[in-house]
Each structure stands twice: as structure tokens, then as C-alpha cells.
Amino acid sequence: MISPPRSVRHPVRVAHLGLGAFHRAHQAWYTQLAGDGSGIAAFTGRSAEAARVLAAQDAVYTLVERGAEGDSATLMEVLSEVHDGADTEAWRRVLADPEVGVLTLTVTEAGYRPGSSAPARVLDGLLARHAAGAGGIAVVSCDNLPDNGRVLRDAVLALADPGSDIEAWIRSEVSFVSSMVDRITPATTDADREAVRRLTGWDDAAPVVTEPFAEWVLAGSFPAGRPAWDAAGARFVDDIAPYERRKLWLLNAGHSLLAYHGLAAGHVTVAQAVADPALAEELEELWSEQRTELPFDTATVNEALAALRSRFGNARIEHRLAQIATDGSQKLGPRILDPLRSRLGSGRDPGRSQLGVLAAWAEHLAGPDVRDAGAAELVERLRDATTARERAGAVLSALAPDLTDLTDPLAERIAARQQGALA
Template structure:
């Protein structure tokens, strides 16, 4: 039987129960106050849920979301047909619950509806912009600044900041053009909250915005940059929730709970965390009433998560994929790989992390592995393995560099780096199944695909300036150990570590 599709009208017919919750009328009918760039699964399971909860706690504040897709029209088409309504299927402890979310009030295709996006960014009713476009979406150069050699960045710069230029296609190009339109309309201050895994992500995005202004032709960037400095803030934030790819089984389970087909369904674990620097240019949702931690310094939370969670996640993904494991949960249940992850956290990563106030790093690491081990989430190794050149510097290499500089031996973190190199070079797991190479630098990485000489693989990959700094490239002892690990992994074995 074909089920009716979930949409706004269906909310009148749904009845909340033990395993199904539906949004309150005041969240469904609210006006838009936030623009979100990058309306992927994570944002729908994370920021949107926090925002809806904040509206409920505040008793009717107007913080509906205009969600903007960045590259693909698929998410737009799925959600637009449902009036922005979708479900979050939470899996954990052998139980699934479904929450219907109604706070996304408008869905825009960033590529086809650029003018509507720019108008939204210039709307005085918009007070906050949030973003989840992944690390690669920011088009950063090796030093963290804007990559002005990127052809799409160059095209956006050539279009200028004026209101009649070529429609921008990059996230920074769209943001700057929207800020220019906002300045021209005198629409008031704005807060831009980056929610991606970048070190000091607010500062990083602020730098990219000003780099873009500085690179604009003629003198048009100067006045715009001055307006941005006076009117826009870029608080940093740390976000955390595991959101695996939604499967047909997930959709069937959700439909059994709601009686509706949901093309926009997302799946998530029960755990969720959001830490935001309390530096807003104007009005904002009462996120703290929904569990968001507001702080003067996100840095310790950010480093803790990037290394103890993301660094271990990536290591398990590469080692697990090479060993033929399909999911992260399977990799954690592999006794040898779990021992590596536990030792990495304890010996290599915790010594590089300043604990946030009130956080026990050992307990946090234990919690991370428990979350990874939940078989209900089915987070695949190859999904976590994508975009390695963008993720490795902040997840593992920064910890390796700090450890070496302090005279420590980062044995397990080095193995994590080697696992990425072997994943790139082997291209197949121990069972002969292909391992996809999904990375912005895939064309360059392809040069080592299929190579079996560890020295050649290591030499070629260490030449990637966008990934490795000279402190590691020139560290002879570390390079030697890395090469030995890569050689072992290329044979299909896992190095024996103490």
C-alpha cells in the first residue's frame, strides 16, 4: 500500500504517543528568523531540533528556519514537497522513536534560487545565519585563508559584491554577496554561526569573509569589510551528534510509527551537544533553554571533540574499512581495533587536550567509544572516511605535531595517519571489495592508487602541502615509523602495537 506523504497538512492528523512526537502549532506557523546554509541531514537532526526546542521553551518566539541547500537540488526537492516538515528517527538502546520537526519554514535551492537566498540574507527579520557545509565547502587554502586559486572562488570574485553581479556558487561568495545586499538595505546586524569541524570555526569563517572582501576587484571590498566588522559577529561553536545515512529500512520503521512516507527523514543517536560562544550581534533564539551551552571560550570543547571523537572516528573508519568492516560499530567490536582506539585516546590524544570545565577526558573518551559501538546507528566506515585531506589536519595531524614537539611518541595517532594513506593506496579491503575515494583532492590522490611500495606512497602523500606541514615532512623518525605502518597495512595486516 502506498502511504500518504508527510507534509504540513498531515500534522493535524498525527497523534503523539510513546514513540511519536509532533511539533506544536506555534513552531509550525512561526515566521523565519534564521537562514541555514547547508540543509543536510546533520543540521536537520541537530540545529533545527535545538531551535524548535528553544521556541517551545520561550513560549512562541519567532525563529523559523529558511534552509538552503548548497550543491544538490535533491534535498530541496524532498523537503519542499513536504513543506519543510520531516522526521528525526532516534535509534539507541534497542529502541527507535520518531520526532516530527516543523521549524523549517522555507526551503531554497541555493543554486537555482540564489536571488531568493540573497534577499533572505538582506531581510531585517533575519538575525542569525548558521552553516553546515562540511570542511571542504569553505574552499580554504593550506594556511587557512581563502583559496583564491579555486576556479569557483575566482568566478565569484569576478562577479563582485554589487547587486547585479554573476550569481555566486561558493558558500563564502553567497554569504558575502548577501552581506553586501544587507549593508545596502541597512537591514541591521547579523550573527554568523559556523557549525562545521574547523578549528576556531567562527574565526576561520570571519577570515574567509574578509579575505573575499580584500580580493574583490577595485575598491568595493573596503567599505563592505568595514560594515561587516561593525555589524556582523562570527561566534565559534562545537556540535556533536552522530547522524548516519538514512536507509530504506529507516524509512519503513518511521512510516510504521507515523503512517506517512517521509522522503526527508534523518536518523540520529540519542546523544546531542552544542556549545556556542556567547558573542551575538543582535537577537537570537533562547538556545540555552534547549540545552545549548553558551560559553566565553569554545576552544577546549572544540579541541576535545575534534581529537577524542573525530580523530578516533577517522582512525576506526580507515582501519575498519581496510579490514572489511562495514560499519563503525563493527570496527569498535573488533578487539584489536578497539584496543588501538582506547590506547590512542589515553596515550596520544588526552595529553594534547585542555579539559573543558567540569569534563573528565577519560570519561568522555569512554563515552565516545560506547556511542560508536551502538549497532543501531549503522554509521558506515566509508561514509566517515570521505574527505580525508580536509579532516586529517585538525583531527590527527595537529595532535601528532604537538606530541612530537613536546617530545612525546604519538604511536597510535601515527597509525591513524598511516591507515588513511593505506586506504588511499590500496583501494580495496582485505576481502577484495572496492573502497571509494571521495575527496576534493581525489584526482591527486589517484596517483598513488594501487601502489604497493610504502616509501613511494608516503613520499607522494607527504608532498600534499594542503595536508602536511614541514614539521612532519622533515621529521625523519616519525616518517620512518609512518612508512613501516603503511607497509604493513598495504599487506592487509594491522601493525602490532604495544
């Protein structure tokens, strides 16, 4: 049978840009769990396909929480509208609605690059809201960037005419909220869709499979109100930086290490990579290097790492390394280079495993399956390089010109990888 008919369509209180699996497993899940009747109007980012598939089943989908012991399914009805992101008429209509108090975004790190379309689309929506006199709104970034709300605010204001009414209105009436988001959500496969049919009896073309764990920490104001996300377990704090660093420097950095080392070793998923004793040892070394830079006590970090070991080892979540490996040029700065800089600033040596991630990434860029638009020039430089030292210099000049003093130790790690060793 097809998915069951929708039992309720909630009034739209939230707009969202980036209608992917992560949004539907995280912000949409929190909004439905809040239980206050808030609905979401969601717009796709780069491709209209997700909106097309979801619209065909009335925007209802199945969320499967896949734990180590089994699956549980929830029917998700929180998406009240789904749209192609290119539908500017619908976008402006939703953002101009005074009942819509929040705009959330999941556009990934690459969506904040200069020239990307996300900031321009946000500004377009805010122009429509300002013209309609609909009042202030909170814009909530849900991507793996430090201080992502400020990054988006700066990008949007950079596009507004200096001294214009819209610039003044954004500065006074629009809140840009930073948030730390966490829930491992692999891309959905045909096997997942078949598993959902067996579990529920529904033919769902757009299910989402995710882990049981979820976390959301937010910092900022909501001038037009918000869903009761705190009732669903979200945390609201004054300073989000420590939570961002914990997530980026432990989970995301660990993912990058496993992706680049793991793909080179022939592994496909996170669980396969972390089951490799050599990679597990390298991961533990990275965590030991990163944890010294976190503003949390030993017990708190130990608890976070214990949870990550369990989550990474959940072989029923097929989180593919190739998915994690995309856009390393955007991801490695906040995940690896920032904690490396912190170590140096604290008088510590650069982390051997931190440099190892950069070395593995350099090797990845020389391979056949590179999906990283921001590294196109570096890829050419690496292909022309003839020595490990030239490759190290190219990587550091592209990602971190302030760290070129580390060329020699990075070259040692690159040379070790060329000889087929992690050490």
C-alpha cells in the same frame, strides 16, 4: 498516510546554508526545542534535492532518535522555508530581512577550501543585507574545523573589495561565531523511511535518524539576537578551543581511525568496526595518545570516552564508514596531525596509532572507492610509489610538510599494513 499537516509556521529568524541531515538533526532540533517560535529558512548546498523533497511535504519531517533500546519520533516544524541554494533571489531576500538575526552553516570542511562557493554565497547575502540597511547579523559555523568562525570570516573578507564599504561594514557589524557541534547522524536509508512509516504511520520521504546524544558549544556575539538555544541545552563560552579539541581529537579522530582501518577489514559501519577486537584496541591506543594533549582533567576525559564507547557501539545507528572516509585530506589535519604536532611540541614521541591512521588512509587512497577531491594529486603519487618510504614521504609532503622527519616511522606503519598487520 502522508505526513500530517503543519500546525504552525514560525516567522523566519534564522537562515541556514547546507540543508542536510545533520542540520536537521542538530541546529534545527535545538531551534525547535528552544521553544521561542523562531523559524528557519534553509538553503541547500551542492544539490537541490533535499529542498525539492522537503517542499513536497511542506518542509515538515520526522526526527527519529535511535537509542540502543528503541526509537522515539518528533515531528519537526521549525523549517519555515526550504530553497534550492541556487535561488539567489530568495537567498538575498532572506538575508536582507532585519528580523533574521542569524545565519548558520553546515557545509563540511571541504566548503571552506579556497575556491569553494560557501564564502562567496555568504558575502552575496551580506551584500544584500548591507544594501537593505538591515543591520548586523551573526554568522555561525557548524562544521568540524578549529576556530571555524574565524576561518569563515577570513574567507569572506578575502573576497570583499579591500577598503570598500562592505568590508568595513562586515568588520564592524557582522559577528562570525565559532561553534563545536556533535550528533552522530548517518545518511537516511530506505529502511529508515520504512521504519518511520511503521513508527508514526506517516509516509515521510525526508526523515532524519540520529542518536539521542547532542552537544553544541558556541563562542561569539549575536548583534541581532538569537533563538534561546541555551534553553535547549546549548552552551555559550568565551573560549571554544578546548571543546573543539575534545570533539576533534577523540570523536572525529576515532571515526577516521575506524573508517580507514575498518573499510580495509571489510566492515561497513562504525558499530561493526568497533566490535572488532583488533580495531577496538587500536582505537583505545589512539585515545591514549590524543588525551595527553587535551586541557581537561582525567575524570572529564574518562567521562567523554565512556560516552563515546557507548555511542560508537550503538549498532542501531548505522553510521557508514564510507561516509566518514570522504575528504580525508581535509579532515585528517585537525583530527590527527594537530594532536600529533602537540605531542611533538610537548617532547613526546609521535603516536604509533596516530601514524597508523595516516598509513590506513594512504592504503585507502590506493583503493577503488576514493571520494576526496583534495587528494587527487596525492593519489597519483601513491600509485607511482614503489616503496613504503616513498608512500610515507608523499603523504607527509601533501598533508604536513613540517612533519617530514616522521617519514621513517610512518613508512614502518605503511609496510606493516602492506603485510596485513596493524602492528
